[in-house]
Amino acid sequence: MRLLLFLCFMKAIDKLEAEVVDRIYKLFLDKYAGNKSSFAKASNCSETTIRRILRNEQGITINLLVRMADALDTTSSELLKDLHLKNEE
Structure with missing residues (x-):
């Protein structure tokens, strides 16, 4: 039972993170017009990291969220x- 609750919790966390990434992506398109290199430089991280995050691979x-x-x-x-963790059973 605990494992099932843990898995449900992790699924909910993944959904929240996907929503945050979607918000970042929309702002990124508006400000950087899809230029991942410029966004990476401004965020003080690698372009590979930006690419992986925007694809929900990382x-x-x-720290990186703040940057x-x-x-x-x-x-x-x-x-x-307005992000809320919902209990999905």
């Missing part, structure tokens, strides 16, 4: 605003 650390938010002229709080 998770985002809090990406800054590069997008927003805040991490704004990117996380």
